[in-house]
Amino acid sequence: MQYKKYGKTGKDISVIGFGGMRFSKQGDGYDYDKCAEIVIKARQLGVNYFDTAPNYCEDNSELIMGHAFKSMEKGFYVSTKSSQKDGSKLRAQLELSLKRMNLEKVNFFHIWCILSMDDYRSRMVKGGAYETALRAKEEGLIEHIVFSTHCNGDEIETIVNEADFEGMTVGYNILNFPFRQKGLQAAYKKGLGVATMNPLGGGLIPQKADYFDFIRSSGDRTVVDAALRFNASHDEITTVLAGMSSVEEVVQNCKIGDNLKKLEEKKLKEIEGMLFNSMDKLCTGCRYCEHCPKKIPVSKYMLSYNNKILKNEQEVLNNLNGHWGIPPSGVKECIECGICEGKCTQHLPIISRLKEIGVWEDTL
Template identity: 25%
Template sequence: MQHRTLGKTGWQVSPIGFGAWAIGGSWGSVDDDQSFAALHKAIDLGVNLIDTADVYGDGRSERLVGQVVKERSEQVYVLSKAGRRLDPHTAEGYNRANLTAFVERSLTNLGVEAIDLVQLHCPPTDVYYQPEVFGVMDDLVAQGKLRHYGVSVERVEEALKAIEYPGVATVQIIFNMFRHRPAERLLALAQEANVGVLARVPLASGMLTGKLTKQSTFEADDHRSFNRHGEAFDRGETFSGVDYETGLEAVEELKKLCPAGLSLPQFALRWILMHDGVTCAIPGARNPSQAEQNAAAAGAEPLDAATMSAVRAVYDERIRPLVHACW
């Protein structure tokens, strides 16, 4: 698997990573044995970046990831997040005491002396205008609790502000066939600032797998059931903010564009990797088969210009009016 440089970290990382939200919770029932197997399969196939967070299953995801990495001899970079344990989730909560406590809890969950990279976890917009918060993160690096830090954002504007801080090594943002806006300015500016970009929710909460239908149902503890309209967290996290029926219609159009030899999710992942400013896409996987399918997208042939234009046309017609100005 070829590698890309993850911004200021200098790390050479696989263009397909492993998003560990689903193995922690909020996606229905989770089988830890299958989660372990999925993580091991991904590493077997050359994936060397895993993205988790302290709130994914209240530490469950971090503990699973930490255990798997300990069992491997390969260099695997583990990224976590801090901030969403705050209740209420306010800008004032992003202070030295809280951030330090969150990081120390993640150190315990992961079973490490230093976390490779910690991201502020979709904080309120005001946080990006508080240099002291980023100063705390600089101090945590200096103390050896983490090696680098970055941000996970909801909006392009937040990312543009975040990359002004010299210590920010990475930006994680929703970028997929249903969310094109980061490509307009952010990707190029992040490259100029030597900031790595992680594309999260790359399959639009499973919509871009092509497996969902009007009859699909979701368990009560699955965010695709309880967060359709932003009841629990930002609406854009679920199906990328696109209403379910519209998403299904757009997927039918995208299926017609899928190159021979690729599954729809591989097509969706390869589309993301066609953008030079993206370092790594981080799809989730809850079993080895999904991990294998995801990893294979890294080696797929580049998409031609006509296909890229056709994907853009589907977005412009069906999705842009609904989401482009929102995030």
């Protein structure tokens, strides 16, 4: 496994990190022993950065990680998060995370999921999230305060330059890199470590492997290999978080970290030339939009809408019926309250897309 320095922290971090959001259920629940085997295998193959969060995997991810950590020798680093703005609530969540994972401290603690500049500033107020995290760091409960964001490049640049964070986690992949590239460069220039999430576009890249085959270079066995290598080859990126739900996936992804060769500039320009503006408008399936008061499964509709961008309207309806088993007519329950758009990490025009789907059902 190859390693990079995480900003100015002095820590050597594996270029492939373990994303703890993709553990699979067995029946009605999670088999902690089997899930822990996946984590332990990653450590054996050189992964030393393990990223988790409250609520991942129906609030089981931290517990699974803690179960695995009991069988792992020291030498790895743990990342977790809190989206709480209220200081006392963030402190309570931090203490619960430490208890769940049986840790004395969190190595990388994220001010989690900053969606806008207003959201960012609300975390920085007196008695708020950042100040509380800073006190916890002084007590030794946190080693490094970092942040997670879905803002655009200009916004990220402002956050990096205004605040005293030591690193960040950001959604970055072959589909959206022009959208956040400026922020990535700003973080690197200031000496922040950078972890990237969603390197496979929420699964869309492997699902549309034929379409995205142009990103492969010689030596890339699959589009997945190419997408991971695209991120890992950036000087600005310390570690690429790959969600792994099986030992086989761990082995495949770790091979990228073992044999990393940077993309040539010519290949990068070729990829850039084939991208088009709408590709930054694809849903990555993060599911933050699922707060609909009418119980509309918004993320499923938006993931299906990706087929409109990549294929056609009929494929959207086919995906809804065949893959998700939900009726296109469900979009007509939308009351346009805007909650989903406020939560959307990609800032997608969800309401108008739902309306489009409703029209297609009537006309196709």
